[in-house]
Amino acid sequence: MQLQDLYRDLILDHNRHPRNFGRLGAPARQALGHNPLCGDQLTVFVRLEGEKLADVRFEGSGCAISTASASLMTEAVKGKDRATVGALYDQVHALLTEDGAQPDASLGKLAALSGVREFPARVKCATLCWHTLNAALGEGSATVSTE
Amino acid sequence: MAANLKTAPARPYDVARVRADFPILATTVHGHPLAYLDSAASSQRPRAVLQAIEDYETHSHANVHRGVHALSQAATAAFEGARERVRRFINASSVREVIFVRGTTEGINLVAQSYARPSLRPGDEILISALEHHANIVPWQMVCEQTGAVLKVAPINRRGELEFEAYLKLLSPRTRIVGVAHVSNALGTILPVQRIIEAAHAAGAVVVVDGAQAVPHIPVDVQALGADFYAFSGHKLYGPTGIGVLYGREQLLRAMPPWQGGGDMILTVSFEKTTYNELPYRLEAGTPNISGAVGLAAAMDYVEGLGIEAIAAHEHRLLQQATAELLRIPGIELIGTAAAKASVLSFTMKGVHPHDLGTILDSQGVAVRTGHHCAMPVMTFFGVPATARASFGCYNDESDIAALVRGLNKVREVFG
Structure with a gap:
């Protein structure tokens, strides 16, 4: 278990300076994600243009892993279509939970999250934003919880 | 104290x-x-506790209060011996006042469902403090929903201390129950429980003390405190998980209907009529956590030894x-x-x-x-x-x- 695998420079940077932080007004979709275990709470906003995620933002408060993961996620999914985002979600999920999963080149910066797998108590911190994005992309607005 | x-x-x-x-x-x-550095969540167990549990399981285990055979009597003696050990630890006046439960949470729920629920009327008030653990909030919210009683909360200050004057003001003739922690799990505050109880009694309320965080750190004498109910857990006192104690004044416990029905809590059962057992068994349905009680007794020996x-x-x-x-x-x-x-x-x-x-x-x-x-x-x-x-x-x-x-x-x- 290596601390520097978890708190990589990229993660710390996105925690300190989260990208796409803030709200999107209507008619953007939004969903609230909550991890009752640690009190992390974030809202993901998505503005769709047809199938494309034209803009994605998030706000809330959480630990470094959940903040950095959300920040990296917004960068990664912005401008992509739903199908691509769905595939990305599956890849990130595998990276975070499956033993021996190697980051694919298509993951880009999201590969920085691979260290989280060695810290099982923290996996939910990293996946919270993705579940919340999924909820926002579903029908209407929703609240998701990690528990 | x-x-x-x-x-x-x-x-x-x-x-x-x-x-x-x-x-x-x-x-x-x-x-x-x-x-x-996490003993407030759960403490560790000394070898003496582990050994007492192993000895019991190795040499004395059978069901309690049932058999005429030797092991059942040994188990009953161990279990009831543990009850007496608890009585001495908190200075209850009788073993009839020591109810074994799973832990503090179950103890408070027992009071909420068996004491409060049958007696509260709409508009009656339950007063708790703002620093309570969820276990001393949620059971009261449930009972408020069931009875129409109202939950009131006495404030704390920025140091995390109870605002005693505000607490006194919130006590009213409608206050039936005061629920308060002896020591706050999140803040470490020791509450002036004796004064809280005196004021509550003067207002005619019954006091339930959440003692989970207190028993490992403060000598607790339930009679000196004047507590009506006092609940705590074994596993924060260097004992096992799954065992805890609800102390209740005998007079109050006697008037309480059984909480759970089943074995051990009855005298006779027929399909027409069941008669209930005496205290404390009446409030302990089913086979209890015998080795847990034995371990808790050993933990109390250990703590008093130190x-x-x-x-x-x-x-x-x-x-x-x-x-x-x-x-x-x-x-x-x-x-x-x-x-x-x-x-x-x-x-x-x-x-x-x-x-x-x-x-x-x-x-x-x-x-x-x-x-x-x-x-x-x-x-x-x-x-x-x-x-x-x-x-x-x-x-x-x-x-x-x-x-x-x-x-x-x-x-x-x-x-x-």
Whole structure:
């Protein structure tokens, strides 16, 4: 278990300076994600243009892993279509939970999250934003919880 | 308050000897010696407790209160002996006042469902404090929904102390029950329970004390306190999980209908009519946690052997030292700075979420609790999502504080 695998420079940077932080007004979709275990709470906003995620933002408060993961996620999914985002979600999920999963080149910066797998108590911190994005992309607005 | 307890031994507190009694403390975590600073969540067990459980399971186990055979009688003697041990520990006037439950949570729920629910009327009031654990909030909210009673909350100040004058003002002829922690799990505040009880009794209310965090640190004499109900858990007192105690004044317990029905709590059963057993069995349906009770009794022997006042004095020294050392670390803010505190050091570090802090401390072998400590209203009051909490037990020493401080400096290094 290596601390520097978890708190990589990229993660710390996105925690300190989260990208796409803030709200999107209507008619953007939004969903609230909550991890009752640690009190992390974030809202993901998505503005769709047809199938494309034209803009994605998030706000809330959480630990470094959940903040950095959300920040990296917004960068990664912005401008992509739903199908691509769905595939990305599956890849990130595998990276975070499956033993021996190697980051694919298509993951880009999201590969920085691979260290989280060695810290099982923290996996939910990293996946919270993705579940919340999924909820926002579903029908209407929703609240998701990690528990 | 400590009239029933022997005074602490005059010899100095030998923490090295105490540590040697706890096998788990020899564990290494991620290559570091374990610094266990999470006793407020659950304490570790000394060898004497582990041995008592093993001896019971090896030589004496059968079901209690049932068989005429030798083992059943041995098990019954062990279980009822444990009840007497508990009675002495808290100075209850009778073993009929000692109800074995799973833990504090179950004890409070028992009072809520068996005492409060049948007697409360719409508009009656239940008064709790703003620093309660969820276990002393939610059972009352449930009973309010069931009866139409109203939950009132006495405020705390920024140090995490009960606003006593505001508490007095909230007491009214409608107040039927006061529910209050003896020691706050999230803040460490020791509440003036005796004064709280006197005022509640003057208003005609019955008092339920959540003693989960108090029994490991404060000599508890339920009669001197005047408590009507007092609940605590074995596993925070160096005993096993799944066993706890609800003390209740006999007069109140006698009037309470059984909470759960089943074996052990009856005298006779027919399909037409069932008659209930005497106290305490009437409130203990089903086969109890026998080895848990045996382990709890051994834990009480152990604690009294060390002297609870000696333990408290030792922990207080550690708390003072840790408080001073943490305040020297830039960015640390203490949450809970009551004048009277026991064992608990809750804090935040500027710019670092407690969850990250907990992970980094864990990587250094330091076990602390991070989160809302099942006291979300307390977190809301202090405007934080969570805190980190270091808590001390009889086995902690300066090396644990040094490991905590090293760990916190590591946190600063990572998040620099």
